[in-house]
Amino acid sequence: MALRRACLNAYVGAIILGGIVGLGWSLRQWGTLDLGAWELALFIGLASILDVMVVPVAGGGAVAASFAVYFAGLITLGAEPTVWVATLAVFWSEGVVRRRPLVRVAFNASHSVLSLLGVGWIYKNLGGEVGRVDLSLGPNLLAVVVAAMSLWLLETAWVTIAVKLEKGGGLRRRLSSALGPALAWDGALASVGLLLALLYQSRWYLVGESSWQGTLVLGGTVLIPSGLLFYAYRLQGSLQEVYSQSLRTLGSLLEAKVEGGQPGHGERVAKLAARLAEHLELPPAQIEQIRYAGYLHDIGKVGVPSSLLNRDRDRFCGEPEALRLHAQIGASILSPVRFLQPAAEMVKAHHERWDGLGYPRGLRQRDIPLGARVLALADAYIGMTHSAQPTLSPEQAIRRLRQASTSRFDPVVVGETLDSLIRVIDHKGETTASPPADQGHLSRVNRDQALAS
Amino acid sequence: MNQAMSGRNPTLRHYLIVIGAVGWVVLIWLSVERWGRGVSLELLWDAGFFLGLAILVGLQPVRMSRGATTTVGFAVDYASLVIFGPAVAAWIGVLSFAVLLRQSSWVKKFFNTGQVILSFAGAGYVYEALGGQYVDLTAERVAFGQLGLALIACGLTSYTISTLLISVAVSILERRSVWEVWGVIFRWTPVRFLALAPFGLLMAMVYQAPGLGVVAVALLLVPLIGARYAFHGAMEMLEVHRETVWALSNALEAYDPYTRNHSELVTRYALAIGQEMELTAPRLEILEWACRLHDIGKCRQDWESIIRKPGRPSDREWEIIRQHPIEGGRLAEKMEFLPHTAGEVARIVRAHHERLDGSGYPDGQKGEQISLEARVLGVADAFEAMTARRAYKARRSVEEALEELRRCAGTQFDPRAVEALESLWERGELDVEPSVEQTPMREGLASGVIPAKMSEAAGGAG
Numbered sequence: 001m002a003l004r005r006a007c008l009n010a011y012v013g014a015i016i017l018g019g020i021v022g023l024g025w026s027l028r029q030w031g032t033l034d035l036g037a038w039e040l041a042l043f044i045g046l047a048s049i050l051d052v053m054v055v056p057v058a059g060g061g062a063v064a065a066s067f068a069v070y071f072a073g074l075i076t077l078g079a080e081p082t083v084w085v086a087t088l089a090v091f092w093s094e095g096v097v098r099r100r101p102l103v104r105v106a107f108n109a110s111h112s113v114l115s116l117l118g119v120g121w122i123y124k125n126l127g128g129e130v131g132r133v134d135l136s137l138g139p140n141l142l143a144v145v146v147a148a149m150s151l152w153l154l155e156t157a158w159v160t161i162a163v164k165l166e167k168g169g170g171l172r173r174r175l176s177s178a179l180g181p182a183l184a185w186d187g188a189l190a191s192v193g194l195l196l197a198l199l200y201q202s203r204w205y206l207v208g209e210s211s212w213q214g215t216l217v218l219g220g221t222v223l224i225p226s227g228l229l230f231y232a233y234r235l236q237g238s239l240q241e242v243y244s245q246s247l248r249t250l251g252s253l254l255e256a257k258v259e260g261g262q263p264g265h266g267e268r269v270a271k272l273a274a275r276l277a278e279h280l281e282l283p284p285a286q287i288e289q290i291r292y293a294g295y296l297h298d299i300g301k302v303g304v305p306s307s308l309l310n311r312d313r314d315r316f317c318g319e320p321e322a323l324r325l326h327a328q329i330g331a332s333i334l335s336p337v338r339f340l341q342p343a344a345e346m347v348k349a350h351h352e353r354w355d356g357l358g359y360p361r362g363l364r365q366r367d368i369p370l371g372a373r374v375l376a377l378a379d380a381y382i383g384m385t386h387s388a389q390p391t392l393s394p395e396q397a398i399r400r401l402r403q404a405s406t407s408r409f410d411p412v413v414v415g416e417t418l419d420s421l422i423r424v425i426d427h428k429g430e431t432t433a434s435p436p437a438d439q440g441h442l443s444r445v446n447r448d449q450a451l452a453s
Numbered sequence: 454m455n456q457a458m459s460g461r462n463p464t465l466r467h468y469l470i471v472i473g474a475v476g477w478v479v480l481i482w483l484s485v486e487r488w489g490r491g492v493s494l495e496l497l498w499d500a501g502f503f504l505g506l507a508i509l510v511g512l513q514p515v516r517m518s519r520g521a522t523t524t525v526g527f528a529v530d531y532a533s534l535v536i537f538g539p540a541v542a543a544w545i546g547v548l549s550f551a552v553l554l555r556q557s558s559w560v561k562k563f564f565n566t567g568q569v570i571l572s573f574a575g576a577g578y579v580y581e582a583l584g585g586q587y588v589d590l591t592a593e594r595v596a597f598g599q600l601g602l603a604l605i606a607c608g609l610t611s612y613t614i615s616t617l618l619i620s621v622a623v624s625i626l627e628r629r630s631v632w633e634v635w636g637v638i639f640r641w642t643p644v645r646f647l648a649l650a651p652f653g654l655l656m657a658m659v660y661q662a663p664g665l666g667v668v669a670v671a672l673l674l675v676p677l678i679g680a681r682y683a684f685h686g687a688m689e690m691l692e693v694h695r696e697t698v699w700a701l702s703n704a705l706e707a708y709d710p711y712t713r714n715h716s717e718l719v720t721r722y723a724l725a726i727g728q729e730m731e732l733t734a735p736r737l738e739i740l741e742w743a744c745r746l747h748d749i750g751k752c753r754q755d756w757e758s759i760i761r762k763p764g765r766p767s768d769r770e771w772e773i774i775r776q777h778p779i780e781g782g783r784l785a786e787k788m789e790f791l792p793h794t795a796g797e798v799a800r801i802v803r804a805h806h807e808r809l810d811g812s813g814y815p816d817g818q819k820g821e822q823i824s825l826e827a828r829v830l831g832v833a834d835a836f837e838a839m840t841a842r843r844a845y846k847a848r849r850s851v852e853e854a855l856e857e858l859r860r861c862a863g864t865q866f867d868p869r870a871v872e873a874l875e876s877l878w879e880r881g882e883l884d885v886e887p888s889v890e891q892t893p894m895r896e897g898l899a900s901g902v903i904p905a906k907m908s909e910a911a912g913g914a915g
Contacts, residue, residue: 135668188679195659195672202662217658224651225676231648232683239690246694246788250701253752253784257705302704333704339693 008165012107015158019110022117023087026080039200040081042215043073046196046222047089052097053230055237057181061159065226066093067186070116071151071193072222075144076200078130079120086112111158115151123147133197148190156182173281185233192225244291251295257302268386270294273378276417280374286342290371293346297375300330300347324359327351346371350379353408365410373410377401377417380408465625469564472618476567479574480543487540496589500541502667503533506674507549513681525681527646530573531608531653532670535597536660538587539577543570568618576611580604594661597654608650636734652677698788702745705752715837720744722874723833725883729873730829740826743801746788747830750781750802775814778803801827805834808865828867832858832874835866840885851878851885 046069053065066089073082090109094100124130128143135141160178164171199218251266274291282290301323331348334340349363349372356364384397392400398418405414510526526549534542546569554562583603586595597604620635627634652673659669706716723744727737759770782803786796804827807813809820823831839854849857855875862868877883 184679184682188676191672191675195669198665198669198672199659199662202664220651221655221659221673224655225673225680228648228652229676229680229683232680232687236683236687236690239687239694242788243690243694243697246698247701249784249787250698250705253749254701254705256752296701299701299704333700336700337693337696339689340697 004165008162011162011165012103015114016103016106016110019087019106019113022110022113023083026083026113026117029080039077040085042218043069043077043082043085044088046219047073047085048092049223050226051089051093053226055185055230055233057156057178057185061156061163061178061182063155063182063185065189065230066090067151067155068189068193068196068222068226070112071148071190072196072200074116074120074123074147074151075128075133075194076131076197079116079123082120083113083116086116107162112155115154115158118154119147119151122150131201133194133201135198144194148186148194152182152186152190153179155186170281177284185229188229189226192222196222244288247292247295251299254296254299254302262386265382265386266295266298268382269297269375269378272382273375276374276378276413277371279417280413282370286371289340289342290346290374292340293343293350293371293375294378296330296334296343297347297350297379298326298330299333300326300328302329324351328360342369342371345369346375348372350375352376354405354410355407358408368410370410370413373413374417377409377413380404462626465622466560468622468625469560472571473560473563473567476570477563480540480547480570483540483543483570483574487538490590496537496541499589499667500533500537500545502670503529503537504545504548506670507533507545508552510674510678510681511549511553513678513685525649525677527612528649528653528656528677529674531611531650532656532660534573534576534607534611535580535585535595535604535654535657536588538590539573541589542577543573546570546573564622568615571618572611572615575614576607579610580607583607588657588661597658604654605650608646608653612646612650630731633731633734648680699745702749705749715841716745716748718837718841719747719830719833721884722836723829725877726829726833726870726873727826729877730825730869732825732829736826739797739801740829742798743785743805743826743830744833746785746798747781747802747805747834748777749784750777750779778806779815797824797826800824801830805830807831809867810864813865825867829870832866832870836874851883 047066050065050067050069054062056062066086069089070082070086073085077085087109090112091105094108095102095105123143123146126143126146127139128147129140133140133144135144156178157175160175161171164174196218199221248267248270251270252264255263255266270291271294273294274287277287277290327348327350331344334344334347337344346369348360349368352358352361352363352368352372353376354365354368354373356362358368381397381401384392384400401409401414402418405411507526507529510529511524514524530542530546533545536542537545547566550562550565550569554565580603583600583606585600585603585607588595616635617631620631623629624631624634656670656673659673660666662669702716706714720741723740724737727740732740759773782799785802786799788798801824803815804818804823807816807818807823807827808831809823809828811817811819836854836858839849839857840851855871855878858866858871858874862871874883878885
């Protein structure tokens with residue numbers, strides 16, 4: 001933990017240092033550049049506005065619409081002035097408008113400086129000419145395409161490395177899940193940037209109409225498409241958030257309907273299962289479905305008569321037949337919603353056991369969906385540590401989980417996630433146990449009972 | 454336009470054919486006039502490029518709520534109109550339709566092409582009348598900066614003509630007022646128009662850049678398609694959200710013999726009343742959400758024991774009962790998703806036990822203070838409670854229930870809503886279906902009786 005922290009600090013420090021050196025170096029080149037204040041102001045203005053349009057991408061990072069202006073600047077003004085455009089825009093939009101911490105702002109500005117200088121070098125060496133972009137087939141077109149792609153790769157990589165150092169997980173997985181969404185976004189914006197570059201270098205906007213009108217057209221060419229793109233992305237993102245919240249609310253309502261249920265159980269299971277899934281580096285969409293399944297895994301209990309749910313389990317060898325139906329009922333409640341089918345499968349299978357002795361279908365080993373295996377583990381852990389009945393301490397619960405691996409649980413899942421489970425308990429306190437259980441009662445809790453939650 | 458259109462409706466058929474015929478006559482006239490000004494190979498080349506764009510964006514429709522679809526094609530249409538003029542733009546529209554609407558019947562195709570032609574012709578007429586110029590037909594560069602009014606009027610005209618012509622067709626088919634249909638099918642119209650019109654204009658502007666032309670237009674299209682994908686995802690999320698809330702709120706009631714099907718029936722009655730009272734489509738949708746969620750505040754473990762206990766509720770129990778609309782409003786707020794319904798569903802849920810004379814709860818609102826939707830919901834709720842056949846009480850006949858509602862109209866219930874319900878009943882349009890009789894729980898489980906699909910009811914209501 002401490003080591004990772006130190007790595008992150010060292011990484012951020014190195015990037016910021018590199019950024020400062022890069023800025024200084026490009027200032028020294030300034031003498032040879034022929035550039036008006038008006039051009040710079042236009043690019044800085046556009047970049048500052050677009051830098052506020054940020055959308056999150058899978059894998060933990062975020063991308064900004066200023067990509068379009070950076071790319072345009074790179075191929076029309078050259079890398080040296082563009083690093084200053086980027087720095088000023090980032091400091092304006094993140095430091096002044098959004099008031100983010102200075103280190104963060106400096107990091108974001110610096111990694112853009114480094115990528116721009118790197119891509120500028122690539123562009124020139126591939127035969128790209130600054131200020132004379134030519135789209136006819138030939139080396140210039142190749143340079144433009146490669147430049148756009150390397151800018152996308154580098155910008156995504158810097159941030160993903162930082163996220164990896166902060167939150168752990170494999171770099172390659174994180175990168176591959178971040179690059180896809182960033183490609184759609186950056187690709188659309190690279191197209192806008194290319195258009196800006198072409199219009200700008202044609203000086204067309206200065207002919208015929210007064211120059212402020214030309215500037216307006218140029219600004220509109222960048223702002224309207226980027227704004228529309230941003231609006232659509234934001235709408236999609238906000239709806240996903242609302243959706244998740246609705247599921248949580250409805251899940252907890254259904255939970256409240258079940259007599260003897262533990263309030264907050266679904267939410268805790270969802271949180272833990274999603275963390276375990278993240279640790280297993282599953283794809284983001286699957287993690288989302290596991291989270292949904294966590295909220296909803298016991299909703300089928302509304303269909304089970306409350307007399308059965310509350311019966312003292314000590315008197316039963318197994319679980320009553322009717323209670324066993326809850327997994328299936330839960331899945332059928334979700335069946336009209338096609339989007340939730342993966343989650344419904346997990347709900348249906350969350351009482352299956354690795355050894356095939358679970359219910360409802362008695363699936364074995366890898367026939368059980370992976371999400372359901374993760375869910376079963378989280379459900380069992382939360383059931384042991386948070387229930388009305390005497391609870392176990394986290395350490396005892398983990399010991400039990402380990403004992404039950406290969407009988408109840410997927411040994412691989414248990415093996416890979418127990419560390420993260422321990423870390424969750426040690427540091428985050430998110431799933432900390434309720435007050436230590438009375439030791440005298442604990443002896444009554446047999447293994448089956450504790451795990452049957 | 455995706456609504457199923459039956460060719461058996463003669464009025465509709467005549468309407469479709471007339472619009473189609475008028476459209477084609479106008480197109481021939483426009484083409485002859487345009488031919489007189491000369492047609493170059495270059496023009497055909499660029500128009501072909503725009504035709505390709507129109508087909509490309511037309512192939513990727515965005516599914517909107519309630520089965521309607523839309524595309525981002527308006528931007529391309531608009532650009533081709535101010536670049537080439539109405540004749541060429543109309544041909545682009547007609548030919549792209551020929552490719553895109555291959556499956557539909559010839560009457561539908563005929564109408565759709567006519568509709569497109571008329572909207573281009575009308576928009577072109579307005580544009581020229583206000584001093585607008587077409588890029589293709591002017592020697593020097595068109596200064597779009599000085600044509601603001603003409604451009605806006607042109608876009609609005611084209612949009613209004615085409616959406617209205619479609620709405621009339623749907624309104625004939627569904628026997629509803631044109632405005633109502635317009636509201637349902639084109640509810641995202643303002644957003645779409647505001648987003649796409651500037652985009653189209655931008656396309657026309659960059660098309661004029663020397664040496665760029667169609668390349669610049671193509672570059673602009675990439676972000677447009679990107680936005681279309683994100684917007685499509687958002688629309689799907691809306692639909693999924695609705696399905697999910699329906700399914701889960703249904704499950705909340707399904708296994709409770711006292712409330713089973715209650716919300717579904719209340720929704721049906723309230724929507725019938727709302728339609729009778731001619732509420733607009735967006736208001737009906739808000740009402741539908743409120744009906745689905747109106748009793749969600751009752752989801753607590755001690756609710757049934759309080760309600761079923763004989764005798765008067767104690768002060769504390771009464772407090773809990775009065776609390777349920779407040780709790781329901783709070784929960785409904787958490788589930789709202791559309792920017793334009795912000796808080797409205799929650800307000801209706803909160804107010805559904807208010808009475809006109811101010812004796813209701815939780816806020817003691819009076820008369821017009823209570824929103825119309827909440828009053829409609831109140832009537833539907835009471836009506837369902839009286840006519841439902843429940844295990845613990847006898848069911849009242851519909852006449853008795855209406856009598857009771859009439860007695861309390863003006864003090865407790867909204868008289869207009871009660872009237873609407875009565876006239877629906879008299880005309881035999883009220884489909885009163887008593888709540889499904891209580892099935893013993895075990896039997897229900899064994900036979901795998903699971904909550905019915907809510908989405909069907911939702912679809913039927915629209």
